[in-house]
Amino acid sequence: MSEEVSNLVTINIDGRDYQVAPKQNVVEAAKSVGIEIPHYCYHPKLSTAGTCRMCLVEIGTPMRDRATGTPILNEDGSPKIGWMPKPAIACGTIVSPNLHVKTKSPLAVVSRQGVTEFLLANHPLDCPICDQAGECTLQEYSSDYGRGASRYRDAKNVKPRNKSIGPRVLLNNERCILCRRCVRFCREILKQPILGATQRGSLTQIDCYPGKQLDHPYSMNVIDLCPVGALTSKDFRFKMRVWFLKKTNSICTQSSVGVNTTVWSREGKIYRITPRRNDFVNDTWMSDLGRMLYKSVDGEDRILGTRRGESVVDFDEAVDAAHELLRSGSTAFLASGNMSTEEQWALKKLAETTGGTVYLSKNICDNDGFLVSEDRSPNRRGALVSGLVKNFEDASPAKLEEAIDAGKVKTLFVCGEDLQSQGIDKARMKKIKVVFLGTRANSTSEMATVVFPVRTVFEKSGTFINQQFRLQKFDAAIPGLAGTFDDLDVISALASRIGGLEKTSVATPEAIWLSMKKDCPALANIDFATIPDTGVVLDASAWRGISFPETGSLHYSPETPAGK
Numbered sequence: 001m002s003e004e005v006s007n008l009v010t011i012n013i014d015g016r017d018y019q020v021a022p023k024q025n026v027v028e029a030a031k032s033v034g035i036e037i038p039h040y041c042y043h044p045k046l047s048t049a050g051t052c053r054m055c056l057v058e059i060g061t062p063m064r065d066r067a068t069g070t071p072i073l074n075e076d077g078s079p080k081i082g083w084m085p086k087p088a089i090a091c092g093t094i095v096s097p098n099l100h101v102k103t104k105s106p107l108a109v110v111s112r113q114g115v116t117e118f119l120l121a122n123h124p125l126d127c128p129i130c131d132q133a134g135e136c137t138l139q140e141y142s143s144d145y146g147r148g149a150s151r152y153r154d155a156k157n158v159k160p161r162n163k164s165i166g167p168r169v170l171l172n173n174e175r176c177i178l179c180r181r182c183v184r185f186c187r188e189i190l191k192q193p194i195l196g197a198t199q200r201g202s203l204t205q206i207d208c209y210p211g212k213q214l215d216h217p218y219s220m221n222v223i224d225l226c227p228v229g230a231l232t233s234k235d236f237r238f239k240m241r242v243w244f245l246k247k248t249n250s251i252c253t254q255s256s257v258g259v260n261t262t263v264w265s266r267e268g269k270i271y272r273i274t275p276r277r278n279d280f281v282n283d284t285w286m287s288d289l290g291r292m293l294y295k296s297v298d299g300e301d302r303i304l305g306t307r308r309g310e311s312v313v314d315f316d317e318a319v320d321a322a323h324e325l326l327r328s329g330s331t332a333f334l335a336s337g338n339m340s341t342e343e344q345w346a347l348k349k350l351a352e353t354t355g356g357t358v359y360l361s362k363n364i365c366d367n368d369g370f371l372v373s374e375d376r377s378p379n380r381r382g383a384l385v386s387g388l389v390k391n392f393e394d395a396s397p398a399k400l401e402e403a404i405d406a407g408k409v410k411t412l413f414v415c416g417e418d419l420q421s422q423g424i425d426k427a428r429m430k431k432i433k434v435v436f437l438g439t440r441a442n443s444t445s446e447m448a449t450v451v452f453p454v455r456t457v458f459e460k461s462g463t464f465i466n467q468q469f470r471l472q473k474f475d476a477a478i479p480g481l482a483g484t485f486d487d488l489d490v491i492s493a494l495a496s497r498i499g500g501l502e503k504t505s506v507a508t509p510e511a512i513w514l515s516m517k518k519d520c521p522a523l524a525n526i527d528f529a530t531i532p533d534t535g536v537v538l539d540a541s542a543w544r545g546i547s548f549p550e551t552g553s554l555h556y557s558p559e560t561p562a563g564k
Contacts, residue, residue, distance in 0.1 A: 007022055008022070011096075011097075012098070023095075026090035026099075027091045028044065038141045038144070039090070040227050041179040046181060046184045046225075048092050050092045053089060053111070054115050056088065057090045057101050057103050058105050061081065062079035062082070063081065090103075116145060116146040117150070117151070117152070120142065123228075126175075127139055130229040131232045132175075137227040157202055157203060159176075161174055172229060176206055177228055177230070178197065179226075180197065180206075181222075182195050183195045183206065189221075190218060195209075217287050218286075245265060249261075249473070250262070250457065251457070252293070254287060254290045255371075255374075256337075256373045256375040256380060256466055257282065258281055259281065260533075261274065263294065263458060265477045269478065270477060273291045274286075274291070278534050281468070281470065281534075282371055285370075287372055296439065297481070301442075302441075302453075303438060303484075306318035306450075306452055318450055319497060323497045325449065330407075331411045332400060332411070333351050333412070334397070334413070335359065335360050335361065336415045337362075337377025337382075338377055339487065340382070340462025341463045342462045342463065342488065342512040345512060348386060349495055350494055353499065354498060357403070358388055360397075363375070379465055381465040381466065381469055382464060383395075385471075385523065398423065401424055401428065404432060407431075412435070414434055414436050415437050416439065418443055418444050419444045420444070429444070434448040435450045436450070438452075438454060457474060460476050461474065463509070465538065471526065471531060471538055473531045473533075513527065522539055
């Protein structure tokens, strides 16, 4: 039992006692018991500023005699509460035993109404055309906590609109409510003072410091932070109303960090990707590049249609051709760290039926020191857990290169990788026959004997295991494009043709888990359907002796939430 759970404190909100975790502010404590306290400037991952005053509540504590320290009681024997003469900000008040809070008192209500009235004094009434409509807290709180009528009759201040402050972000200062979340994000998270406030009073506005622009690789996080329509995405701007979009949980494939994301789609088309909160992995942040990965779904290099040689063939004919090559002997498999754990396990079974050796791709780039590690594959750990490979060194692309040179490989089954990026040049590629499964065309697919077009991470379900050995699930956001197939369909068709597996046993991630649990000790007590949104940390003791130099720094430990 954690310290926070074992040391709960009792507080009273609106006349009712609740047990809440200590060391948190009243906003978070109230939220934990289902009570909303409206706020703009407060964000759980930023410092407390207390500038918007929207979270004003009444605060009281049990009274004690100043001379003796004994509690002062009411006539009925209950503690007498001493209320502060003025409302206090809930975001800046830390819970303590027997703290009393009024969120619905006349003073709290009129305080919120006053704050809302001041915010709307110069705010344009352009909700119907605002890109933030549908997820604007000013719009929501004005309806829930505002007066319902305006007493302001003077002309509104005019401020700069639609100003480009970076390659991916637009700023509309007329809509800004000066919560300064974006300013604190740049200073506290990015460690760069890019944004600040200029002018004074009602003329105050947000802008970049002279000579700077918001071109940081994590710049688009300010869009998520903005509670109104002041900061908007150039990529998503005016493309779709958010209430038309379906939200799907997914995992960013940019690196082994395993950033949790939400994919927003409608009618088979993805419109944007935003970060999903996971305190153990990414807090509430993600990189700008990770947000753009959905564009690969409709990219010009997307492979559509199975191919044998130069000819487009149907799926069964392609399976027959691949089957002939795989059973001819001297077979090897190049697996990918972008494959799901389920696909890696199914590939292991296919390799066992053919007697082929399995190698694992390696994609290494610079570590950005935040949420992008040097290991640019989301699931290399999955290859260990699934048993696809025993270690990275013996299954490295360099070993595959040696095997080709030695004439030990005649047929190579490649899963999504470009052989040239793995150090295998075209001269070596000409020595072998290649069966290629992939989503995007590359030099390997062009030279392959058989090509299977498969689906992106947005078009299928499965799991990844990140650099913490945290098992995380992702769901299909959109249907697969016409002319593509699920990787499991291809692998299961070949496995059943060769005779190693029943086709239905590897047809879906759910079906695979029934066998994986028996085959993979680290997954023995986990059901696919019950994997929580925050993931499950696996017992990695079996791989403690394996070096992971390509992982980069482990930003967040599996046990401790980020920022703790």
